Amino acid sequence: MLEVRDIKKTFSKGLVHKKYLRAVDGVSFTIGEKETFGLVGESGCGKTTVGRLILRLMEPDAGDVVFNGTNITGLNKPDLRKMRPKMQILFQDADSSLHPRMRIRESVAEPLKLYNLVPESDIEKKVVELLEMVGLQKEHLNRYPHELSGGQNQRVVLARVLALGPQFIVADEPTSALDVSVQAQILSLMNEMQQKYGFSCLFISHDLSVIRKMTSNMGVMYLGKLVETGRTEDVFETPKHPYTQALISAVRIAGSESLQKTSPIEGETPDPMNPPSGCKFHTRCPQKMDICERVEPEVVNVGNGQVACHLFE
Numbered sequence: 001m002l003e004v005r006d007i008k009k010t011f012s013k014g015l016v017h018k019k020y021l022r023a024v025d026g027v028s029f030t031i032g033e034k035e036t037f038g039l040v041g042e043s044g045c046g047k048t049t050v051g052r053l054i055l056r057l058m059e060p061d062a063g064d065v066v067f068n069g070t071n072i073t074g075l076n077k078p079d080l081r082k083m084r085p086k087m088q089i090l091f092q093d094a095d096s097s098l099h100p101r102m103r104i105r106e107s108v109a110e111p112l113k114l115y116n117l118v119p120e121s122d123i124e125k126k127v128v129e130l131l132e133m134v135g136l137q138k139e140h141l142n143r144y145p146h147e148l149s150g151g152q153n154q155r156v157v158l159a160r161v162l163a164l165g166p167q168f169i170v171a172d173e174p175t176s177a178l179d180v181s182v183q184a185q186i187l188s189l190m191n192e193m194q195q196k197y198g199f200s201c202l203f204i205s206h207d208l209s210v211i212r213k214m215t216s217n218m219g220v221m222y223l224g225k226l227v228e229t230g231r232t233e234d235v236f237e238t239p240k241h242p243y244t245q246a247l248i249s250a251v252r253i254a255g256s257e258s259l260q261k262t263s264p265i266e267g268e269t270p271d272p273m274n275p276p277s278g279c280k281f282h283t284r285c286p287q288k289m290d291i292c293e294r295v296e297p298e299v300v301n302v303g304n305g306q307v308a309c310h311l312f313e
């Protein structure tokens with residue numbers, strides 16, 4: 001369904017003294033049909049940038065994204081536009097994803113009109129159907145986003161996304177702004193919708209418990225690189241990369257599975273504009289060897305997964 005091959009993105013910072021930040025530094029993975037692939041890592045490791053590059057909401061500097069056999073990276077604007085309904089994104093902050101002065105009816109009708117998906121006369125019926133599917137009622141049609149709760153607005157955003165019949169959705173921290181109980185409702189709604197519509201999903205989160213619940217395969221990012229990928233179950237049971245091991249054991253000890261607030265790993269996160277040489281994790285790695293400082297590890301297959309670590313070469 002989706003193949004991401006060695007994508008890269010560097011941002012430049014500063015007007016006079018330019019500095020460069022490799023936000024995504026050669027990331028590759030694949031997502032199968034109806035599969036949810038999780039991307040986890042501390043704040044600033046490049047998760048959102050990966051999601052945006054895949055959808056070409058941002059241009060990659062290098063690499064390819066192949067979606068259902070089509071190389072998205074090479075598409076011109078008109079062809080990309082045709083592809084858009086099939087690849088959608090769900091953001092963290094539903095309230096700001098919706099136009100504050102548009103009623104819910106208009107918000108859900110907008111994508112249907114934009115892509116001419118149903119005849120004008122059927123739009124109202126389709127909007128009601130979509131809202132009901134995400135657990136909202138007719139009475140919500142005339143309301144504005146500020147009159148709904150965060151969870152209800154996220155349902156509206158999901159209805160807008162589903163209106164387009166997507167085959168692939170990037171869910172970028174879709175529940176991080178919500179209360180825990182509402183989070184659980186939205187996550188199970190997403191699962192239900194995935195069963196019904198059969199889309200594939202890239203699920204981005206800093207919350208390991210959410211990744212564990214929602215995904216079948218996952219990747220762990222550190223400073224723009226994927227350090228480990230594999231079946232979610234395997235990664236949690238037998239994490240291989242020392243970074244993944246540290247993440248999982250640290251959150252178990254702390255009792256919280258969120259990586260958002262503070263880093264659970266010892267040592268300071270390196271400056272991403274001046275990253276360590278060799279393996280980027282070597283400055284914090286409890287199993288560091290001489291080679292780690294000098295040579296960047298290759299990605300190697302270990303069991304059913306992949307790891308970029310000299311311990312496995």
Ligand SMILES: Nc1ncnc2c1ncn2[C@@H]1O[C@H](COP(=O)(O)OP(=O)(O)OP(=O)(O)O)[C@@H](O)[C@H]1O
Binds near residue numbers: 021023042046
């Ligand atoms: N448009 C941009 N211009 C310049 N720098 C950017 C831009 N977007 C992201 N960055 C930088 O790239 C790095 C990766 O950011 P990104 O948002 O992808 O990380 P993330 O893992 O999603 O973090 P978070 O969980 O905090 O959203 C960060 O250092 C960020 O400051």
